[in-house]
Amino acid sequence: MSGAIKKVGLINSFIATVKPNLKTFVKYAKVELTPPKLSDLPEIKNEISKMIQTAQTGRWKNITVKDATLKSLIALEVYMWFYVGECIGKRHLIGYDIKL
């Protein structure tokens, strides 16, 4: 009996800690993780052309080390989303789940 009561208490405390954290996550995700709207398209195009320009004109040689690290980390994060998508696509976490 006491074990069951302990379990209920554990679950309640788990919910109590998770709920506010989930709320903060949703609050930030709503702003920072939203899919781009169609109205954002011109800005995206603009940024891509800017990137191509910095690559062509050699302006990338003048980027500070701090900036470069930051940008490469962002690029890595964006690239890692591919693997998140792959895991969703193959519907298995580790490797491919092939029925033999």
Add this chain to the structure above:
Amino acid sequence: MPREFKAPVNVSPLIRFGRWSFLLLGVTYGATRHSYLQKKEDKTKETRHQKIAEREAKIAMEKKKFAEEEIKNLDIIFNPPKTVT
């Protein structure tokens, strides 16, 4: 109550676009690759299962033969043929 941190930053639309496009790309890649690998395995499925069945049949036969021989040998040990004295 959500905890108070810095106000959410407006992430550049290029980064958000990149995230979502890479996510969708990954989903399609994972799904197509999974189906490709599954089809590849399905092609050799029959022969593989046949081989496994053959192997198991062979092992069972050998086991049976071995057991029979063992019993025969034990029989010789416990009931030795009477020798003429």
